Amino acid sequence: MPRFQALTNSVLEEELEMLRKRLGLEQSQKAELLREVAGLAAWVVRQAEQGREIEARQGESVEALAHPALDRVRARRARPVGAPLALTDIEVEHLTAVLDRPFAPSSDLRAALRSLANPNRRPPKLRWKKKATAA
Amino acid sequence: MALRIEALGLARTFLAMDDAPTRPRLAGYFSLTTVSVERASIEQQPNLNRLPRFPIPGVLLARLAVDRRVQGQGLGGYLFEEALGLTLQLARTGPVAFRLFVTDAIDADAAGFYERHGLVRLSDTYPCRMVLDLRPILGS
Numbered sequence: 298m299p300r301f302q303a304l305t306n307s308v309l310e311e312e313l314e315m316l317r318k319r320l321g322l323e324q325s326q327k328a329e330l331l332r333e334v335a336g337l338a339a340w341v342v343r344q345a346e347q348g349r350e351i352e353a354r355q356g357e358s359v360e361a362l363a364h365p366a367l368d369r370v371r372a373r374r375a376r377p378v379g380a381p382l383a384l385t386d387i388e389v390e391h392l393t394a395v396l397d398r399p400f401a402p403s404s405d406l407r408a409a410l411r412s413l414a415n416p417n418r419r420p421p422k423l424r425w426k427k428k429a430t431a432a
Numbered sequence: 433m434a435l436r437i438e439a440l441g442l443a444r445t446f447l448a449m450d451d452a453p454t455r456p457r458l459a460g461y462f463s464l465t466t467v468s469v470e471r472a473s474i475e476q477q478p479n480l481n482r483l484p485r486f487p488i489p490g491v492l493l494a495r496l497a498v499d500r501r502v503q504g505q506g507l508g509g510y511l512f513e514e515a516l517g518l519t520l521q522l523a524r525t526g527p528v529a530f531r532l533f534v535t536d537a538i539d540a541d542a543a544g545f546y547e548r549h550g551l552v553r554l555s556d557t558y559p560c561r562m563v564l565d566l567r568p569i570l571g572s
Contacts, residue, residue, distance in 0.1 A: 382534065387555070388561060391553070391554045392554055396565055405550070410569065421506040423505055426502070
């Protein structure tokens with residue numbers, strides 16, 4: 298374990314040193330370095346928390362940011378199936394408004410209900426595109 | 433294309449298979465499960481006294497996805513209809529009552545899709561909780 302820790306620390310030191318140089322900071326500016334790194338990481342985590350994919354793009358090339366920490370953030374945000382759905386007071390107020398309002402279905406909902414009542418309803422015929430494209 | 437049902441733990445998942453003779457392929461799927469909508473806070477608040485009794489029973493559209501290679505051809509709308517149709521059928525003829533059709537939209541695109549289909553956002557952050565009141569539909 299101590300050996301593992303020592304190796305980890307040395308790798309971490311190297312990473313931080315590399316970042317310090319790239320961010321144009323002096324050796325005496327360790328605290329500033331950590332502040333900047335934490336600021337960048339916080340932005341990434343906020344995006345992941347909002348369900349956004351984080352991608353690096355250059356022309357046609359796209360690289361998605363993948364990291365176990367982001368998987369943990371997304372898993373924490375995802376509600377486990379079957380669990381009770383607890384609403385905040387603001388969500389409860391919105392729900393109350395929904396339950397109070399007169400029925401005025403959108404055109405797509407009307408179409409869906411009409412379609413469901415149609416005995417000849419069929420799924421769409423599908424044409425498969427050759428390559429997946431980014432959504 | 434055919435819908436097949438797979439039981440996966442607490443949710444029931446419906447698979448949309450493209451039954452091409454050469455190679456059947458999974459084109460999309462959705463999962464349904466029951467949900468109990470509750471208020472997180474137990475504090476009494478005078479302005480919230482007119483709320484319905486909690487918990488409110490609902491059906492949760494836990495997942496709905498379409499393969500990117502067949503997006504834009506109406507499969508998402510078709511799967512949504514299937515999910516809503518099964519929910520209405522259960523609410524009409526099942527042994528227990530359901531008041532809400534609920535989903536969590538993962539992003540703005542998904543929220544827009546559900547909004548067009550009559551669901552209402554309960555929050556501004558993602559995943560965004562969205563609901564459809566089933567009572568007026570069941571009564572119509």
